[in-house]
Amino acid sequence: MFLKKFAPALALTAAAWFAAGAVHAAKLSVAATPVPHAELLERVKPALAKNGVELDIKVFTDYVQPNQQVSDGQIDVNFFQHKPYLDSFNKEHKTRLVSVGLVHVEPFGGYSSKIKDVKDLKQGAQVALPNDPSNGARALLLLQAQGLIKLKDPANILATARDVVENPKKLKFRELEAATLPRVLPDVDLALINTNYALEAGLNPVKDALFIEGADSPYANIVVTTEAKKDDPAVKQLVEALNSPDVRAFINDKYKGAIVPAF
Structure with a gap:
């Protein structure tokens, strides 16, 4: 009799409890480039869901909108870039985005469909580079490491083609959008x-790749958000999930050295 009398109230209380749980479930939107970033996020999505974080992965194919939309508050977090690129973006666009964790290194490489060895590169060869400041400089530093050019400041992570002081093969540089390379x-x-x-x-x-950076590259890919959200519990859970032993094993097994863990 007691249960029958209070059953409607108990049902309403349970419904309210579940509704409150749904309201307070943390939703986290993340901008990412397709490979490997979105793949890594898909890997941690189920584990985060079990811990109350609903991950909304938004895939981009450029390097500008993911930062702009996080800065504008349209997306919570992004995962696609390294710290030198972030620093350059913040300076150029007057944004104040911050890194909240390292995940992996993507060793940068030199590719060709015309030669099999960098020694066969001809005089006046055309060399395509990314046109953003940080990755353009990264490419030049890699060319320098191969002995193809020499930069005015051999350690300048923001070097440009104007900083090339020795170019014995008279290489011709074409600066293009990274996605088109x-x-x-x-x-x-x-x-x-x-x-x-x-x-x-x-x-x-x-x-x-004809040549590639070593695993000790300083260009680790990072999780990025705003100052206001850097201490958000859901953001911290995302970083912890991406730095888990499961993700380390997934990176090593799936990419087999094409990317390497940075944690």
Whole structure:
């Protein structure tokens, strides 16, 4: 009798409890480039859901909108870039985005469909570079490491083609949008390509690159958000999930050296 009398009230209380749980479930939107960033996020999505964080992965194919939309508050977090790129973006766009954790390194590589060895690069060869300041400089530093050029400041992570002081092969540099570099590979002699775009194009950096950065590259990919959200519990859970032993094993097994953990 007691249960029958109070059953409606108990049902309403349970419904209210579940509704409150739904209201307070943390939703976190994350902007990411498709490979490997969105793949890594998909890997941690189920575990985060079990811990009360609903991950909304939004895929972008450029390097500007993910930062702009996080800065504007349209998206909570992004995961696609390294710290030198973030610093350059903040300076150029007057934004104040911050890194909240390292995840992996994508060793940058030089690719060619015309030669099999960098020693075969001809005089006056056309070399395609990313046109954003940080990745353009990264490409030049890698060319310098191969002995192809020499920079005025050999350690300048924001060097440009104007800083090349020695160019014995008289290489001609073409600065292009990073996402387009795999597509122009047949039209140039050498292209310096970010690993995420190389992977998307079906290139294996370990097998297909003529030369590649070492695993000690300082360009670790990071999780980025605003100052206001850097201490958000859901953001912290995302970073912890991306730094988990499961993700480390997933990176090593799936990418086989094309990307390497930075945690």
